[in-house]
Amino acid sequence: MIRIVIAEDHQALIDGIALLLMQQEEIQIVGTANDGEKLIEEVKKHKPHLVLTDIRMPKIDGIAATKIIKKEFPEIKVIAFSMFDQDEAVRQMIEAGASGYLLKNSGLAEVKEAIVKVAAGELYFDAGVNCQVPDSKNPHKSDEESLSQRQLEILKLVGQGLSNIEISEKLFIGRTTVETHRKNMIRKLGLQGSGELMRYALERKYDF
Numbered sequence: 001m002i003r004i005v006i007a008e009d010h011q012a013l014i015d016g017i018a019l020l021l022m023q024q025e026e027i028q029i030v031g032t033a034n035d036g037e038k039l040i041e042e043v044k045k046h047k048p049h050l051v052l053t054d055i056r057m058p059k060i061d062g063i064a065a066t067k068i069i070k071k072e073f074p075e076i077k078v079i080a081f082s083m084f085d086q087d088e089a090v091r092q093m094i095e096a097g098a099s100g101y102l103l104k105n106s107g108l109a110e111v112k113e114a115i116v117k118v119a120a121g122e123l124y125f126d127a128g129v130n131c132q133v134p135d136s137k138n139p140h141k142s143d144e145e146s147l148s149q150r151q152l153e154i155l156k157l158v159g160q161g162l163s164n165i166e167i168s169e170k171l172f173i174g175r176t177t178v179e180t181h182r183k184n185m186i187r188k189l190g191l192q193g194s195g196e197l198m199r200y201a202l203e204r205k206y207d208f
Contacts, residue, residue, distance in 0.1 A: 001028050002027050002115060002116065003028050003048040003049050004030065004115065005029075005032065005043055005051050005052070006029060006031075006032050006033070006081075007033040007036070007042075007053040007054060007057060007065070008032075008053075008081065009058060010034075011034060014034075017111070018032070020108045020111070021108075021112070024112055027115060027116075030046040031043075031046045031048065034057070035058040035060065036058070036059050036061055036062065038059075039051070039057070039065050039069075043073065047073065047076070048076060049077065050078070051076060051077070051078045051079070052081050052102075052115070053066065053078060053080060053081060054080075054081055054082055055084060055093065056084075062080060063096045064096075066080075066093065066096040066097050067097065070096065074097075077099050077100075078093075078097060078098040078099060078100075079099065079101070079102060079115065080093040080098050080100065080101045081104060082102075082104065083104045090125070099122075099124070100123060100124035100125060101125045102114050102124075102126050103126045106126060110126070114126075146188045146189075147185060150171075151181050151188075153171060154181050154182065155200075155201050155204070164182070185197060
């Protein structure tokens, strides 16, 4: 039996999901919440196998709630259940510790499949999520495997806001060498220019 807690700020949606899942013998809803604070309380009270949570909720949003839950109960799986399919929302939930991401227009069969797979330790991402699903522990790992050690050093310094001249002085290499590495990183990471490289580096600076 997979014990789950559902968090969603619209009670009607919770009722609808509950009605659908009641017919599933292997799934039991042990708690519900309309905000992030209540979700954390329900998780502490019931210690479910899995949490199905919206991202935007009152008091504590789903991303922050997921971080808290995974820190205290790392064995509990989390699936995001959202109307937002933006890459950034998916990335933030993965970094918070979620193992799955479903869109709210998903059918019952897909919701059930996601719950069963994630509870079994797999990852599950809605086909409607238009982004590359990254490694759950390091969302940028697959991208960065193509970067050299020197390029990773430069990427870290870019994230710290250093200019090409400052990077060249810090690493004792020529400015043109830094510029060449930046161009190669942009190409390897599939980015569109120096602005995207800066944004990428800023997102990653805390994870080096």
